[in-house]
Amino acid sequence: MELDSKLAILADAAKYDASCASSGAMRGNSLDGKGVGSTGGAGICHSYTPDGRCISLLKVLLTNLCIYDCHYCINRRSSNVRRAAFTAEEVVKLTLDFYKRNYIEGLFLSSGIIRNADYTMEQVIAVARTLREIHDFRGYIHLKTIPEASPELIETAARYADRISINLELPTQKSLDVLAPEKSIVRTRHAMGRIRNKLDEAHERRKGGDKKVRHATGQSTQVIVGADSSTDADFLAQSDDLYGNYKMRRVYYSAFSPIPEPSSILPIKAPPLIREHRLYQADWLMRFYGFKTTEILSPETPNLDLELDPKLAWALRNRQDFPVDIQTASREILLRVPGLGVRNVERILNIRRFTRIRLADLMRLRVSLPKVQPFLKTADHNPSAYLLDADSLRARFLPKPQQLELFAADEMR
Amino acid sequence: MKCVDPGENFASWRDAARCLLEENVPPREVLWEKAGGLFSAARVEPPSSPRLKVPAAFVGLAESVSCHREPSRWALLYQILWRVVRGGERHLLSIASDPDMAKARTLEKNVHREIHKMHAFVRFKLIDTDAANGRERYAAWFEPEHFIVEAGAPFFKKRFANMDWSIFTPKGCVHWNGTLLTLTPGIPSNPVENPDALEAAWRVYYRSIFNPARLKVKMMQTEMPKRYWKNLPEADLIEELIGNSKHRVTNMLAEEPRPVKPRPKNAYLDKLRELTAEESL
Numbered sequence: 001m002e003l004d005s006k007l008a009i010l011a012d013a014a015k016y017d018a019s020c021a022s023s024g025a026m027r028g029n030s031l032d033g034k035g036v037g038s039t040g041g042a043g044i045c046h047s048y049t050p051d052g053r054c055i056s057l058l059k060v061l062l063t064n065l066c067i068y069d070c071h072y073c074i075n076r077r078s079s080n081v082r083r084a085a086f087t088a089e090e091v092v093k094l095t096l097d098f099y100k101r102n103y104i105e106g107l108f109l110s111s112g113i114i115r116n117a118d119y120t121m122e123q124v125i126a127v128a129r130t131l132r133e134i135h136d137f138r139g140y141i142h143l144k145t146i147p148e149a150s151p152e153l154i155e156t157a158a159r160y161a162d163r164i165s166i167n168l169e170l171p172t173q174k175s176l177d178v179l180a181p182e183k184s185i186v187r188t189r190h191a192m193g194r195i196r197n198k199l200d201e202a203h204e205r206r207k208g209g210d211k212k213v214r215h216a217t218g219q220s221t222q223v224i225v226g227a228d229s230s231t232d233a234d235f236l237a238q239s240d241d242l243y244g245n246y247k248m249r250r251v252y253y254s255a256f257s258p259i260p261e262p263s264s265i266l267p268i269k270a271p272p273l274i275r276e277h278r279l280y281q282a283d284w285l286m287r288f289y290g291f292k293t294t295e296i297l298s299p300e301t302p303n304l305d306l307e308l309d310p311k312l313a314w315a316l317r318n319r320q321d322f323p324v325d326i327q328t329a330s331r332e333i334l335l336r337v338p339g340l341g342v343r344n345v346e347r348i349l350n351i352r353r354f355t356r357i358r359l360a361d362l363m364r365l366r367v368s369l370p371k372v373q374p375f376l377k378t379a380d381h382n383p384s385a386y387l388l389d390a391d392s393l394r395a396r397f398l399p400k401p402q403q404l405e406l407f408a409a410d411e412m413r
Numbered sequence: 414m415k416c417v418d419p420g421e422n423f424a425s426w427r428d429a430a431r432c433l434l435e436e437n438v439p440p441r442e443v444l445w446e447k448a449g450g451l452f453s454a455a456r457v458e459p460p461s462s463p464r465l466k467v468p469a470a471f472v473g474l475a476e477s478v479s480c481h482r483e484p485s486r487w488a489l490l491y492q493i494l495w496r497v498v499r500g501g502e503r504h505l506l507s508i509a510s511d512p513d514m515a516k517a518r519t520l521e522k523n524v525h526r527e528i529h530k531m532h533a534f535v536r537f538k539l540i541d542t543d544a545a546n547g548r549e550r551y552a553a554w555f556e557p558e559h560f561i562v563e564a565g566a567p568f569f570k571k572r573f574a575n576m577d578w579s580i581f582t583p584k585g586c587v588h589w590n591g592t593l594l595t596l597t598p599g600i601p602s603n604p605v606e607n608p609d610a611l612e613a614a615w616r617v618y619y620r621s622i623f624n625p626a627r628l629k630v631k632m633m634q635t636e637m638p639k640r641y642w643k644n645l646p647e648a649d650l651i652e653e654l655i656g657n658s659k660h661r662v663t664n665m666l667a668e669e670p671r672p673v674k675p676r677p678k679n680a681y682l683d684k685l686r687e688l689t690a691e692e693s694l
């Protein structure tokens with residue numbers, strides 16, 4: 001098979017994995033090496049496809065042959081998709097060729113399961129090893145690992161990679177039993193726990209002054225949203241646990257997407273993109289805004305409001321806490337004001353040491369006045385009580401119907 | 414009114430600004446104008462006296478703002494400098510909502526963003542390979558909005574230390590030969606017209622990694638504005654991918670569900686089954 005045909009099949013096979021990050025690697029470059037590559041800092045998106053997703057890494061499967069039968073997946077054994085397999089050399093060459101043209105930050109390599117977990121893992125590792133050891137490649141490598149692979153192999157992968165991941169896919173074993181019968185939450189979590197320990201060890205060694213440690217700096221995972229009946233509260237509770245106990249760098253939420261080879265077990269439908277977006281927003285609130293999952297969702301309302309962002313929805317439920325005074329409110333409180341992001345809160349804290357803040361100041365910080373006004377007191381503005389009491393407050397923030405479709409930015413304000 | 418030539422970059426503007434500060438010339442009496450402009454601008458001799466104390470944060474800001482193409486940037490910087498040094502507004506740099514500071518931060522942001530986009534959207538093409546030592550030579554054409562080539566270059570040096578490369582732009586060019594980073598004046602048009610052999614594969618990748626069921630065109634365009642498209646080998650696929658996406662999704666939704674194939678005989682799969690059964694006990 002032509003290389004281009006393989007690339008088409010094996011990139012298509014990999015595109016349902018949402019992870020694209022190339023950030024958080026150790027700082028390094030090729031000035032004292034033989035090959036190409038540098039890492040460190042925020043990572044770069046070298047292109048964007050019309051699905052709004054960033055292309056940062058060459059994201060491919062080594063092969064889309066797979067003995068597992070995950071019904072949301074185009075590569076499952078029951079699918080009639082065309083199969084292909086790269087040789088290790090082919091992936092190595094593509095990675096280097098793309099990298100040298102500045103198309104990518106590095107490689108994200110995953111694979112269908114062939115024969116068994118260890119055998120597959122060894123194939124994936126061979127690519128990374130060749131890149132690092134033969135070509136002295138210093139770019140970013142993300143390797144997908146398999147929970148059932150031996151811990152030694154996973155650790156070898158971690159030594160060549162900057163990031164490793166295992167996808168949790170679905171939040172309960174009950175869902176996995178139906179939709180991904182070969183997978184197990186228990187085994188996945190065990191593997192994640194072992195990875196976390198190894199990551200911690202490497203971190204300690206670096207802190208101890210061993211600058212040469214070549215080891216991944218983080219792990220991430222992905223869950224599929226909308227394939228089973230799990231609620232947003234289920235997802236967020238799970239993420240909370242993953243961030244806290246497994247030190248996940250990121251939990252990716254991937255709206256269950258139609259595939260050209262649908263399974264009779266799992267009818268396909270349009271992907272719930274807004275739900276996915278809201279989950280990311282809620283995830284940000286937990287990680288950067290000091291919100292607890294129980295504040296965002298309750299047992300009575302286990303799903304996020306699709307029409308309003310979760311911070312605004314929280315503020316509307318907690319009107320009694322507003323308005324707050326921009327001049328005196330604490331950092332934690334300001335972070336909870338709809339329309340104020342982390343950056344602007346930092347700025348406001350700075351500014352107010354020297355001057356009284358007015359609405360015009362907020363405008364110059366590019367804060368959306370209509371959004372913050374009901375919740376903030378400034379030197380020249382005190383929201384009238386009726387603004388906060390009125391039932392129309394929610395109505396005021398509801399998006400125009402057609403805007404829902406276009407909701408795009410992953411960023412949270 | 415005093416006409417002063419800011420020169421080309423931060424260093425030349427800084428020398429001029431220092432002189433003006435020493436002579437106590439307030440911002441409203443300075444017209445920043447390139448020599449040869451309408452008024453005859455004076456090139457200012459660098460001051461002889463010891464350096465003025467300027468907050469480090471201002472230097473960083475001024476270095477970035479200097480790269481902006483906005484002609485009023487020099488006056489804006491002098492205005493801020495004046496307020497800090499002569500006006501006693503020592504904390505001005507912390508007041509992001511001050512009108513002058515807000516303007517300056519916007520310019521700074523534009524410049525940082527353009528540097529970032531240079532790192533993202535420069536596309537190298539292989540020119541030749543040295544037969545003797547195998548060293549490859551690459552070149553790229555990029556059209557930045559601001560004067561960011563020098564600021565953006567060290568990234569490429571670190572990343573591509575072991576290949577020779579040139580980045581050509583209308584606003585300055587930069588070259589690396591393995592030991593030395595050299596800057597040369599900008600050129601008006603792309604000297605490397607021929608496509609690179611790898612562009613075909615890159616386009617295959619771009620096409621295949623796109624998911625038609627998740628169309629978010631606006632999001633793509635905010636991050637990759639149209640003005641960059643003409644130098645991106647993948648960008649002429651965008652229209653077609655958007656155009657076909659609806660049709661592709663409709664087809665997917667209309668597909669007959671595939672039956673589940675029986676489990677193959679495989680000892681490994683049997684073991685997984687046993688494990689899962691044990692776990693659920």
Ligand code: SF4
Nearest residue numbers: 066068070073075076
């Ligand atoms: S293991 Fe499951 S998700 Fe992974 S490729 Fe195979 S079928 Fe797809």
